Amino acid sequence: MAAHFNTSTLAPQEREEYIREMARRQAGTPEVNHSDEPTSIYRPLSVITLGAVSVSTIRGNSLSIRRTQNASQDNVEQTVVLTMQLSGTCVVRQNEREAVVRPGEFVIHDNSQPFVLSGTQAVEQITVSVPRNVLALPSSVLRAASARTIDPSHPTAEVAATYFRQLVHSTGPDHNREPDLLGPSCIELIRALIATTQDQRSDVAAEPPHRTLQQHVMTYLRAHLGDSDLSASRVAAEHHISVRQLYLVLSRAGISLGDWIRTQRLEESRRELVSPRGRHATIESVARRWGFAxxxxxxxxxxxxxxMSPRQWRLENLAA
Incomplete structure (x- = not known):
């Protein structure tokens, strides 16, 4: 899905607030400031949505965006943002580092943490936003990667630059027809770029994304095992992937989702039936606590x- 926004149709006095509101919606950022007169403000924005991934083309004049607190306090989605500078220069500050980003260079920042992004001249950029849980990288890896310029001559950067340019400049509808294919490609490229920023190559960042995504999915499943509405569609939605991708990620580990949930629920129920906490509970209450209808x-x-029945299991084990 593609969307286009432009300030040219707005009255000059409305443009700054419109851009500020767009920034809030995209990043929950409380502070957006322009150094130009309202009549000279412009900021066309095109957004392509590929599943959980959002790819934007931005043009505009001088602008400063600042987050002063963690995203969790703003109640907005936590994302990692890759910026490819096409023209002009911008500055990204995060984690006590400052990156001056020139045409052709990439920079990454973690939108869930305090940051400053500023420019004193007209710029054109491509930005790619991915939810943190979909990118599936530890906070330590993201912290080490943020506010570091990535040399455009690096082979990975060259591939990423070509890919993202072709993606946003595509005139046909093809990029909308296969979000399940194009979205994961964007994620893999960002992970590869993050690996290039590590002082010592990060095994986690370089690892195929399905492995760390699988870890996040399994952690979520264990935490919500007792939820009666735990389903493939819910798990997929929580991780911003399709149900097909979810099944693919789990199948690579030899896991059948329905069988795994049923087995784990039975094991937890069996344990609880003879535990000090559960031995006096009714069988129905134990069953419902672990998601059985x-x-x-x-x-x-x-x-x-x-x-044997749950009652037999409990009697035999309590007697023993």
């Missing part, structure tokens, strides 16, 4: 798996 459904699944 009813005691009868739980009892059938339990007996099929362990060869």
């Amino acid at each position: 009813s005691a009868s459904h739980f009892s059938r699944a339990f007996k099929k798996t362990y060869g």
Whole structure:
């Protein structure tokens, strides 16, 4: 899906507030300031949405964007932003570092942490935004990568520059037809670029994204195992991927989602039935605590798996 925004149709006195509101919606950023007169402000913006990935082309004059607190306090989505400078110069400050980004160079910043992005002249940029949980990299890796320029002569940067230029300059609808293919390609390129910023090559950043994404998915599943509405569509939505991608990520680890959830719920229920906390609880309450719709459904699944009913299991183990 593509969208276009422009300030040229607005009255001069409305342009600055419009740009400030766009920045808030995209990044939850509280401070946006222009050094130019309202009549000279311009900022055309084109956005392509590829699943969880957002690719934007931005042109405009001098601007300063500042975040002063963590994104969690602003209640906005936490994203990592890759900026490719096409013309002009901008400055990115984060984690006590400052990067002066010139045409052809890349820079990364973590939108969930305090940062400053500023420029004193007209610029043109391509930005790629990815939710942090989809990028699936530790905070330490993102911290080490932020506010560091990436040399455009690096082979990975050359590939990324060509890819993103062709993506935003495509005139046909092809880039909208396969978001499940183009979005993951953007993510892999960003991970590869982050790996080039590490003082010592980061195994985590260089690792294929499905491995770290799998870790995030499994952590989420364990944390929400007792939720009765835990489903493939919910897990996929929480991680900004399609259901097809979710099944693919898990299949690479030999995991069948439905079987894994059922097995883990039965194991946790079996443990709780004879635990000090659960031995006096009703079988139905234990079943519902671990996501089963009813005691009868739980009892059938339990007996099929362990060869005895939950009640028999509890009596035999408590007697022993």
